[in-house]
Amino acid sequence: MDSVIEDVQVRKILDSRGNPTVEVDVTTWNGFGRAAAPSGASTGSREVVSFPEGGVDVIVSEVEDVIASELIGMDANDITTIDEVLREVDGTGNLSAIGGNTTVAVSMAVAKAAAASSNIPLYRYLGGNWVNELPYPLGNMMNGGAHAGINAPDIQEFLVVPIGAKNIVEAIFANASVHKKLKGLIQSKDSNFTGGKGDEGGWVPNITNDNALEIQAKACEEVGDELGLEIRPALDMAASELWNSKKQKYLYAQDGVERDTGEQIEFVKDIIETYNMFYVEDPFDESDFEGFAQLTSKVGNRCLICGDDLFVTNKELLLKGIEMNAANAIIIKPNQIGSLSETYATVKLAKQHNIVPVVSHRSGETTDETIAHLAVGFASPMIKTGAIGGERIAKLNELIRIEEELPNPKMGQF
Numbered sequence: 042m043d044s045v046i047e048d049v050q051v052r053k054i055l056d057s058r059g060n061p062t063v064e065v066d067v068t069t070w071n072g073f074g075r076a077a078a079p080s081g082a083s084t085g086s087r088e089v090v091s092f093p094e095g096g097v098d099v100i101v102s103e104v105e106d107v108i109a110s111e112l113i114g115m116d117a118n119d120i121t122t123i124d125e126v127l128r129e130v131d132g133t134g135n136l137s138a139i140g141g142n143t144t145v146a147v148s149m150a151v152a153k154a155a156a157a158s159s160n161i162p163l164y165r166y167l168g169g170n171w172v173n174e175l176p177y178p179l180g181n182m183m184n185g186g187a188h189a190g191i192n193a194p195d196i197q198e199f200l201v202v203p204i205g206a207k208n209i210v211e212a213i214f215a216n217a218s219v220h221k222k223l224k225g226l227i228q229s230k231d232s233n234f235t236g237g238k239g240d241e242g243g244w245v246p247n248i249t250n251d252n253a254l255e256i257q258a259k260a261c262e263e264v265g266d267e268l269g270l271e272i273r274p275a276l277d278m279a280a281s282e283l284w285n286s287k288k289q290k291y292l293y294a295q296d297g298v299e300r301d302t303g304e305q306i307e308f309v310k311d312i313i314e315t316y317n318m319f320y321v322e323d324p325f326d327e328s329d330f331e332g333f334a335q336l337t338s339k340v341g342n343r344c345l346i347c348g349d350d351l352f353v354t355n356k357e358l359l360l361k362g363i364e365m366n367a368a369n370a371i372i373i374k375p376n377q378i379g380s381l382s383e384t385y386a387t388v389k390l391a392k393q394h395n396i397v398p399v400v401s402h403r404s405g406e407t408t409d410e411t412i413a414h415l416a417v418g419f420a421s422p423m424i425k426t427g428a429i430g431g432e433r434i435a436k437l438n439e440l441i442r443i444e445e446e447l448p449n450p451k452m453g454q455f
């Protein structure tokens with residue numbers, strides 16, 4: 042049979058932070074799939090464990106043979122069973138024995154090999170013949186928090202969404218234009234700015250959160266006017282990184298301000314209203330479903346409130362979020378949960394409840410382009426994958442190629 046797995050190979054490769062990660066090759070009788078795992082810096086505490094003790098070297102020297110001997114002879118189309126086998130091989134609840142990064146790379150490589158065995162691209166294999174939607178790219182413009190150095194803003198990511206773009210090419214180049222525009226705007230506020238960038242290619246300015254918000258909005262407006270399309274600001278606050286559980290407060294070191302949960306709700310609501318934010322991710326600590334629910338009830342009709350560390354792509358946590366009306370969007374990162382089939386189950390649940398799934402990169406990435414295919418195949422209306430930088434444009438440029446292949450392409454529907 043065309044899709045029977047004949048070989049599985051694991052190797053150590055570099056990620057964008059210079060750290061080791063795994064790349065997996067899966068060969069079938071008539072196909073080949075390759076995928077690599079990314080890694081986070083601001084990771085949620087309920088994510089699966091990325092690597093076992095001993096790191097990538099242990100996987101290459103000890104785990105590769107075990108996985109290969111289990112998978113060889115199986116049908117690559119049977120991804121759900123293969124993912125279950127990987128969980129059995131691991132034998133722990135949180136994938137700490139062989140690592141969620143190992144299992145997710147195998148799982149994605151298997152899916153790519155299955156698609157290749159049928160001579161179709163991964164997005165079509167996952168989404169079927171009707172797929173025709175491209176995701177709006179959520180582009181990273183300025184970095185702070187755990188993705189930048191000291192003196193940068195506390196908010197982790199200042200993002201933009203080119204919501205008026207008619208196609209993916211226009212959208213991707215609009216984001217790149219905002220990124221360029223911001224360089225000059227930062228220089229006018231920060232005389233020491235050297236043009237330094239953070240982990241995801243956004244600029245790292247030495248300015249306050251307020252100043253960053255102001256120039257983010259200005260850049261959206263100016264570039265939007267120049268290009269004649271609407272561009273809206275967005276944020277990933279990664280607030281678990283700001284939360285101090287002893288003090289029960291969010292600490293904004295750059296601004297010298299501390300906020301309790303009530304003050305944080307008002308602060309974020311105010312930002313959303315002042316700057317007409319399209320999307321705010323992780324405005325509260327990862328355990329504060331209640332804070333999320335309060336904010337969503339106040340502004341969920343005009344802004345996407347998205348859970349990343351809150352849900353960690355986990356179906357059970359999403360279910361809790363749905364019951365509490367905690368959010369109206371969810372970040373989808375396959376390596377948070379460790380397999381493609383579980384990732385899909387979470388996306389499906391989100392869609393059934395009108396929660397917008399946002400397929401996302403990690404701060405540590407490789408040139409693997411798989412998430413571009415997942416976003417299109419899952420009809421995710423938005424993808425978070427940076428704006429510039431080799432490991433980010435690998436995904437963006439793949440979306441351009443996918444758009445070219447689709448007979449009747451449209452931008453995503455919310």
Ligand SMILES: O=C(O)[C@@H](CO)OP(=O)(O)O
Nearest residue numbers: 081082083084402403404
């Ligand atoms: O918080 C996030 O959303 C991500 C990606 O932007 O960062 P990390 O991969 O460090 O978790």
Ligand SMILES: [Mg+2]
Nearest residue numbers: 277322323349
């Ligand atoms: Mg996040």
